[in-house]
Amino acid sequence: MKKFVVVLAAGKGTRMKSKLYKVLHQVCGKPMVEHVVEAAEAINPDKIVTVVGNGADEVEKVLAGKSEFVLQEKQLGTGDAVLTAQTELADQVGATLVITGDTPLFTSQTFQNLFDYHQKKGNAATVLTAQAPNPYGYGRIIRDEQGNVLRIVEQKDGNTEELQVNEINTGVFCFDNQKLFAALKHVTNNNAQGEYYLTDVLEILRNHGEHVGAYKMPDFSESLGVNDRIALAQATKIMQKRINEEHMRNGVSFVDPATAYIDADVEIGCDTVIEANVVIKGKTVIGNDCLITTGSRIVDTKIGNHVTVTSSTLENATMADHTDIGPNSHLRPNAVICSGAHVGNFVEIKNATIGENSKVGHLTYVGDATLGKDVNVGCGTIFANYDGVQKDHTTVGDKSFIGSGATLVAPVNVADHAFVAADSTITKDVARYDMAIARGRQVNKPDYWHKLALSKSEDWQ
Structure with missing residues (x-):
């Protein structure tokens, strides 16, 4: 049987109080809708169609190459949203999974279990349900005495008895594809919200003699829909726990x-x-x-x-085997620390390579530079790479020694086996085996203490 997926991602999400469209808010490093689509991809569907509306360009950019897209120009409800996908799917034979883009916690295994159950039972429609500790806000699953699904009642439309039900609609459905689009044409907006509910399809199918079933998943937490920042934090915490446990299982x-x-x-x-x-x-x-x-x-x-x-902080950097850094150091983009190299405390490295077994111990800035093997960079060294207009490069050869407090003003090259004396400002190339000393000559003023004391109080004597 062919499998299709429709992802509903057209809503703006006003309760998020954000300039960012709801399904693009991130959970553990990626937009919610991307989590949803990747879980759907894992069950190998024949086609994924995402219904976009608000922020359509941004959503399509995130899902480029993973989905096809249809536009819901006006947000008239979930039923209307799915109906917009008829141009892509209405003539297809198979089963269609409908999911919402703001439910990032569903797993591919749950989607596969729903598909398998739907196919095994031969249902026209199967709703994914869960037992909710607090069902407020969710649509309730109303069954007959034999356990068959009669309908789904939304929170605002339910009577007292219906709202006592704890089995809830997770918002995920599996349909016979052609029967789905045939039934959608009979959905009306005669309800408290004035919207076209996808859930009404279940009752329409049942009234036409079709069998409607439900698959109850064991983990209610997967069904968490994100409508505000509180739910976003809850989803992130659940996802974080899931990710960390998977890493622990892997050692x-x-x-x-x-x-x-x-x-x-x-x-x-x-x-x-x-x-x-x-x-x-x-x-x-x-x-x-x-x-x-x-x-x-x-x-x-x-x-x-x-x-x-x-x-320490590392961003867009590379550290090879048997290296170390920190504490309190910063690798900025394109910093490469080669095998055996040591980066100590309070060091910042940007767009630079530290060669094998080289040492940059502490209180140093290395920017736009290439250091060879076995180089020692003393405390407080500055690679001055920016002249206010452009950035230039510094190269330091193998086994060279850069003394403490030195400043290397780019562009400059220090050959291998060369030395730079402490507190030197280097503006010219240093040849192999040479030592560069570039600082003012030391002058000692004899008996300066007593000369100064004459102009001060007796406490200086």
Whole structure:
């Protein structure tokens, strides 16, 4: 049987109180609607169609290559939204999954289970349900004495008895595709909201003698729909727990999983330890046997094996095997730390490569530079890369020594096996084996203390 998916993503989400359209708000590093579509992709459907409306261009940009799109020009309800997809799907034979773009916690396994149940029972429609501890705000599943689904009653339309029901509509349905679009043409907006409800299709199908079923999933938390910032935080917390538990099952240790914030696409190798209050975002990849300590923030960075990151910030950077950094250092975009290199505390590196086994110990800025192997950079060194108009490059050769407090003014080259004396300002190239000294000559003023004391109080004597 062919499988199709319709994703409803046309609403603005006024309760979010945001300039950003609701389905584009992020949960653990990616927009909610992207979570939904990726879960749907995992069950290998023949076609995914996303219904867009508010923020259509932005939604299409996020889902480019993952979905086809139809436009709901006016938001007249979920039934009207699905009907806009008829140009893509109405003539297709198969089963169609309808999901909303603001439910980021559904798993592909749940979608597959719903499809399988729907096909096994031969239903015209199957609604995904769950038992809710507090069903307020959800549509209620109304069954007959045999357990068959009669209809779904929305919160504002339910009577007292109906609103006592705890089995709720999760907003996910599986339909016989052609029967779905035939029934949608009979949906009216005669309800408290004046909208065309997709849920009315169930009663229409039943009245035409079709069988309507329900598949109750075991985990209610998957059904959380995000309509405001409170629900967004709840969804993020649930997703965060799910992500961290998956890493732990794969051999990663968390000192305090509740305070480690890992985005959905992050990869972490086994026997790596993540301490408390760590944030790892984007497409970061971390190897095996690493230690990421408290207070570190890592974004879109590649980290090799046996690496220690101590309370530091890394963004769009690379750390090779057997390297370390921190505490309180910052790798900015295009910083590359080669195998065996050491970056100490209060160091900032940007668009620069630190060669194998080189050391940049502390209180140093390295920008737009290439350092070779076995280089030692002393405390307080500055690679002055910007003249106010453009940025220039500095190159330091293998086994060179840069003394403390030096300033290397780009563009400049220090050859391998060269020395730069402490407190020097280097503006000219330094040749192999040479030592560059560029500072004022020291002058000592004899007996200066007593000369100064004559002009001060006797306390100086």
